[in-house]
Amino acid sequence: MPPPPPSATAVLPPDLEASLRGRLSAGATVRGAVVSVAGVADVVAAVRLAGRHGVAVTGGGDGARGLVVDVDRLDGLSVSAGGWARVGAGVRWRRLAAAAARHGLAPVPGTSGDERVADAVTGGSVGLLARTYGPASDRVRAVELVTGDGVLRRATPDEEPELFWGVRGGGAALGVVTAVEVDLLAAGPRYAGELSWAGDDAARVLEEWRTWSAALPPQAGTSLVLVRRPAGEVAVSVRFGWTGDPGDGAAVLDGLRGGVRPARDDVGVRGPADLRGVAGPAAGVESSLLLDRLTASGAGHVLRAAAGRCAPRTVELRLLGGAVGWVPERSSAVCHRDARLAVRVVGGTGAEDRAATWACAEELSAALGPDTGGREPAHGHHRSPDVLARTPTPAVRDRLAALATATDPHRILEGACRGRPPVPVLGTGGRPACDG
Structure with missing residues (x-):
């Protein structure tokens, strides 16, 4: 099991902790402000108690505040x-x-x-x-x-x-x-994996990927990841997945391989249970922005952002389009499906790292200008929600707020206050307030 989130160090008031323990099943545990539930009834009990006492409920992660409901043991x-x-x-x-x-x-x-x-x-x-x-x-x-x-x-x-x-x-x-x-x-075979190059090739690979990816059919998915090493050099890799005939996928990928020979190539035919090539970059505090296009000068801005002295650890370019932009059979709250690319900027969890990550995304947004389509960068999120769901449109935000009002009368859930989790008012019976 992964280590408990940071909120495990928080402590509930003794009377509230005792009340919570009395409502949980024998298999559930409480550590600090983290409730590791053993069943669905434990989730119900924890949320009801939180609503009664005005305690925020969060899903954990860096900076999580309030009562954390850990659902890892709901593993059926x-x-x-x-x-x-x-x-x-x-x-x-x-x-x-x-x-x-x-x-x-x-x-x-x-x-x-x-x-x-x-x-x-x-x-x-x-x-x-x-x-x-x-x-x-x-x-x-x-x-x-x-x-x-x-x-x-x-x-x-x-x-x-x-x-x-x-x-x-x-x-x-x-x-x-x-x-x-x-x-x-x-299930069927997939052609997927990762290509890696030396840092000296980063600029050439980025330019090759930019032009090659722009013409890919919907059967292809790809992302380019720039990782800043501790010594300051930048490594580059490309993830690729193909849902059609593996031979056709190899021919498509050769269009990238032929430009700059990779130092490492583990792309191949995968069985349905093999998720190599699916793994995303390392988790951390992150910002992101969405683009309609990436020009040659825009690619230069991305590379400089990854290589700068105060750069974040990772900058990922993820190709969107294809079925992402199609009208789904069942509509959802996912927004910005018309975007063509996502830029994901990931840094460390310290205050200075967080500030550098946010500043990097803001600078990139300003430098890329019209290519963002007027979309604002999103800050301070982890992998969930993902890049399209971090900045809802006003119409979607209002609709979600109406839903939250109907089902969360005490506004205790993480995300009830736009942009940041509610601040817990532990044991006072008060209602969580929005921070800032």
Whole structure:
């Protein structure tokens, strides 16, 4: 199990902790302000107690404040031969892919094999296969969650349809997810993996990738990652996935390989349970922005951002388009599907690193100017929500707010206050306030 989030060091008032422990099952644990639930009833009990005492509920992560509901032990998983799976909130893509493969099926994964499936659903995750099949949130049949009023709800296109729209891409603002049901595809081989080059080739590889990726068909997904090493040099890698015939994918990738010979090449035919090439860059405090295009001068700005003295650890360019931009069968809260590229800027968790990450994204946004399409950069988020769901349009934001008002009367859930989690007022019976 991963280490407890930072809020584990927080302490609930003794009377509130005792009350919470008295409502949980024997298998649940409380450490600091982190509740590791053993079942769905524990989630209901924790959220109801939080609402009664005006305590914010968060999903953990850097800077998490309030009562953290840890759902990792909600790890039930069943795969139906009918082409779908029921997945507990603690299940990761890697485990789902392995289970589905035994039935000749495969999921459409999010940005990383180690990402929780439920987080990808609520965060609108855009993985390496999204240009063919759409974001992970498009492949959902049902979501079960405990909303801020402490009610366990099941949202489907026919049952709680408005909640079904909002929870897919609406992030953590609408409830604590306990399980999701996702569609699966007939399994087949994929051509996927990663190419790596020496840092001296970064400028050439970036220019080659920029022109090559602009003409890719929807069967191809790719991202370019610039990583600043501790000594200051920049390493470059390209992730590639192809959903069609592997031979055709190899021919397409040769268009990039032929420009600058990679130092390392592990792209090959993968089975449905092999998620190599799907893994995203290292987690951390991040900012992101969306682009309509990337010009040669814009690529230069990206490279300088990755190589600067106060640069973040990672700058990723992720190709969008294809099925990401198509109108889905079931609409969701995922916005900005017309964007062509996403820039993800990841830094460390310290105050100075966070400031440098934010400043880098703001400088990039200013330098790229019209290519952003007027979209504002998003700051301070982790992998969930993903790049398209971090800055809702005004119409989507208002619709999500109306949903939150109806299902979270005490406004205790993380994300209820736009941009930052609520600040907990522990044990006072007061209502959480928005910070700033």
